[in-house]
Amino acid sequence: MNQTIKIGNVEINRTAALAPMAGTADRAFREICKRFGACYVVGEMVSSKGLTFQSKKSAELLVVSDAERPIGVQLFGDDPLTMAQAAELAMSYNPDIIDINMGCPAPKIAGNGGGSALMKTPKLAGEITKAVVNAVDVPVTVKFRKGWNDDSVNAVEFGKIAEQNGAAAITVHGRTREQMYAPPVDIDMIAQVKRAVTSIPVIANGDVVDIQSAVEMYERTGADLIMIGRGALGNPWVFRQIDAYFKDGTVLPPPTLEEKVEVMLEHIRLACEYKTERVAMREARKHAAWYLTGVHGAAGFRRQAGTLCTFDDLRLLAQQVLQSHQE
Known part of the structure; x- marks a missing residue:
């Protein structure tokens, strides 16, 4: 497989990236994961409303360091204009990529129309993507889920909408909002999205915790990149292990x-x-x-x-x- 992929003009090694995780993937943890070989990291999600209302707390989440590059910062919200303004403000922190959260299942986010709730309104999701793409000059990516629930599995349609509205890459978490994080991830659904979305990279997310699950996710989905979330918590060397294995088949011992x-x-x-x-x-x-x-x-x-x-x-x-x- 190719050794690198490009998200817009950002070149990324094709190993494993660190997923955005609110309350855990802060700057300290991202820097540690980068040291251990994470090829790309994404910051904690930031409220577009909070940012445009000059919330100090929201702004602090956007601080990034050169040690983390390439890094994406993640915004959430349900209004195209506010999201575009927030993206412009976020650019003062020099991210390499802006990521839009359309997958967060948390009730306080989805309950207010943001995160995974946007999967119920694909047209609005497309408008938000387009507005953010037009507002900034770095690549814009979209992270979403399999669907809202089992009766509305629309990841393929959703991925195409993101692609049509200028997204430079998409990340698919293979569970519905209703499933949160419990049942095994739907690898076949991610593969379907990859087959349908052909002009931009597709990043696969969910249940990658070690070399074996990383290899399986790449092989079964055909994804351009994989992303590790909870599998990296307390375990940043997972990136080192995957990195070494993909380089020359070396299986590193677990940390002492x-x-x-x-x-x-x-x-x-x-x-x-x-x-x-x-x-x-x-x-x-x-x-x-x-x-x-x-x-x-x-x-x-x-x-x-x-x-x-x-x-x-x-x-x-x-x-x-x-x-x-x-x-």
Whole structure:
């Protein structure tokens, strides 16, 4: 297979990208994943309304670093004009790509007409895509799902609409909004979209967690790129493993406990630097729990992770984890 793909004028290695994940794929985690070989990363979704109303919180989510490139920033909303204005504002943060979220299943997003709710209004989705494409001079991509529910599976039609309205690539998550994240992803549906959308790259998303699932997703869908979301949480070396395998068939060993702990500390240290210790440590609780999954005595350590308040607390937890494995 080709070693690279192009989204507009942005060249991306054909390995595995990091999916946008609200509340988890922040700048610190994206930088860690890039270090481990993620070929492309997308930021947390940002409200177009929040951005146009000058919300500081929304603007902070758009801050990107050169270490993350190529990087896309993701916007959500249900009004073409507001989305276009938000995209223009987002350009001051220098993203390589603007991604439009038309797949988020969260009730507070979909319930207000954004995210996956746009799958019920394909015409409006097309208008939003066109408005954003016309507003910026970087490639615009669209991320969506299989459909709203099993009675309205319209990913193929939706993908074609994005293509017709100027999207430079599309990402398909192979579950409906109603399914959220539970049943296995519908790989055949992603393959159907790939066959129907021929002039732009199609990115496959859902259930990729290791080399085997990465290879299967590429082979069965014919996708131009794959994207990993929850499979990377507490597991950024998944990108290194996929990268090495696609390069020359090497199967790297899993990380040692020492490396797991070291990367966890580095990840959270960066988060503290970027968003204050108080904010970062609240979010670190779930990340620490993910990093410690599968470790001997994990249940107790994860409970402890749920009480973290300072970086020193995390250091202490890390020491205890390492000590318990030396005894």
